[in-house]
Amino acid sequence: MTELRRGVLGPCVLALLEVRPRFGLELVRDLAAADGLLTSDGTVYPLLNRLRDAGLVTSQWRDGDGERARRYYSITDAGRESLTAFRADWARFSATVGGVLNHAAVDGGAGGKGRHQ
Amino acid sequence: MSGTALDHRLVRDYLRELDKAMRGLPDTQARELKEQITAHLDDALQPGAGDHEVAATLSRLGSPADLAAEAGAASGSSGPGLALSGRRVGWRLAAIIAVPAVIAAVLGALQISGDVSSYAASGRVQHLARLDAAVVTLTQKLEDERDLSAAYAAREDNGPLTRARAATDAAASAVRGDAAGVGAGYSPGTVQDLKALLAGLTVLGDIRGTVSAPGVIPLYSLVVIGPAITFSTAAGEGTGDPRLQASVTTLAALLKVENEMSVQRAILYAALSARPPVLAPADLTSLLQAVQQQHADLSDFNASTDTTEQRLFSNTVSGVAVDRALEAEARAEAGIPVARLTGRFGLDAATWYSDMSRTIDDTREVANQLVGQVTTRAGALRSDATRRLVLTSIATLGLLLLVLLISAAVGRSLTRPPRR
Numbered sequence: 001m002t003e004l005r006r007g008v009l010g011p012c013v014l015a016l017l018e019v020r021p022r023f024g025l026e027l028v029r030d031l032a033a034a035d036g037l038l039t040s041d042g043t044v045y046p047l048l049n050r051l052r053d054a055g056l057v058t059s060q061w062r063d064g065d066g067e068r069a070r071r072y073y074s075i076t077d078a079g080r081e082s083l084t085a086f087r088a089d090w091a092r093f094s095a096t097v098g099g100v101l102n103h104a105a106v107d108g109g110a111g112g113k114g115r116h117q
Numbered sequence: 118m119s120g121t122a123l124d125h126r127l128v129r130d131y132l133r134e135l136d137k138a139m140r141g142l143p144d145t146q147a148r149e150l151k152e153q154i155t156a157h158l159d160d161a162l163q164p165g166a167g168d169h170e171v172a173a174t175l176s177r178l179g180s181p182a183d184l185a186a187e188a189g190a191a192s193g194s195s196g197p198g199l200a201l202s203g204r205r206v207g208w209r210l211a212a213i214i215a216v217p218a219v220i221a222a223v224l225g226a227l228q229i230s231g232d233v234s235s236y237a238a239s240g241r242v243q244h245l246a247r248l249d250a251a252v253v254t255l256t257q258k259l260e261d262e263r264d265l266s267a268a269y270a271a272r273e274d275n276g277p278l279t280r281a282r283a284a285t286d287a288a289a290s291a292v293r294g295d296a297a298g299v300g301a302g303y304s305p306g307t308v309q310d311l312k313a314l315l316a317g318l319t320v321l322g323d324i325r326g327t328v329s330a331p332g333v334i335p336l337y338s339l340v341v342i343g344p345a346i347t348f349s350t351a352a353g354e355g356t357g358d359p360r361l362q363a364s365v366t367t368l369a370a371l372l373k374v375e376n377e378m379s380v381q382r383a384i385l386y387a388a389l390s391a392r393p394p395v396l397a398p399a400d401l402t403s404l405l406q407a408v409q410q411q412h413a414d415l416s417d418f419n420a421s422t423d424t425t426e427q428r429l430f431s432n433t434v435s436g437v438a439v440d441r442a443l444e445a446e447a448r449a450e451a452g453i454p455v456a457r458l459t460g461r462f463g464l465d466a467a468t469w470y471s472d473m474s475r476t477i478d479d480t481r482e483v484a485n486q487l488v489g490q491v492t493t494r495a496g497a498l499r500s501d502a503t504r505r506l507v508l509t510s511i512a513t514l515g516l517l518l519l520v521l522l523i524s525a526a527v528g529r530s531l532t533r534p535p536r537r
Contacts, residue, residue, distance in 0.1 A: 025161055041157070042187075049149060
């Protein structure tokens, strides 16, 4: 489960940033709102840095209204492309996995017995 | 920034723990994560937040160790194999760079130290070649001095002897100068031979004081010329180069031939210079011995070298003076009294001395060529060793640099995700 979560967290971050740029805590709260996606809040930051190193995300400092400056993260063109590709992959992948899981639930027991004879 | 949530004790502890956990990470990465986490806490916590709230926020954030491990992992989608703590990655990276570099350095150092020692050995060989050349010159000067000393008692004009002694002194001080530094690292036999020669030179003054005594010829031979030839004979030992050693051996054999010629010159010169000229029976015996020894030494010389040098010797040591000297000597050997030699054959001390000196000088010319060969060969060995040492050093440094670059590149590719 942890690995699966790790795998999809990046695309989820990209999806949130596709809507609008966000700063760290904002992003963490939006992700945390989706149940079961985050194991710990801090994980988001190393992930953001990796996405930035991969050129999918950029960050810049922005002044808030009367508040201190914050680092805002936004998606790049490469990030958008990557997200589009992931959406297509994910649709196929989840359909396949769903098909296999449902099928296995029906006759998985019988198949196992057959092999043991 | 007083009064913010960042001053909370738990927050400060957490950030300190984070710093500790991120020690294995690259500086920029650690600084960036610290800044992000600090901003997160600053945004998430109101100033004056209570312990419970702070603890809950920190707990949601995850442990500093987990955060650092996450930051150190190669990429978000990679398997658990690379999810190492930053410190372990740092350690492995150091091993990847250090192990090949240390191996390359050790192998290089072994190779270099081998080349350094052969460089030092070639320096010793060159030193010995120079010293041997000086000893050969000294031997020749000593021979001249001895031969003139033999007739000292019978002659009034001592100018030539004085000049010969000055020449000997100059050659001796050249040998003493070159002898400095011959010690550790040199063949023990060579060191011993050199010591004997230097000891002989210290009593040269005493020998000169007894110049009128009979037996001055063997005294010179025994105390100084003998040790000089002995040194020269063994000087090639331990050079490890067959060609150089052969040249040194040939040179020493020729030096012996020359010395026996010189002894003959001394005996007959003394006999002819006496008034009246007379060759004592004991001196005739010595003369015959010297002639015999010369033949023996000449066959040693011929055995030690190829036809080129043999031909060089027979071509160089020839001419009217050489023939006349041989003729005169044959008569003396045949027992014709010296008085009759002077009367009937018109032989006198000066003619004999100059004829025999021509023969000896011709021999010395061949010897000088051999000295040249020895010096050239030693120089070639030296420059070979120098070139080898320089090349090995450059190659080793280059290899070390290459190993460092490659392992650093490999290490970097392990800690950073490949750009997609």
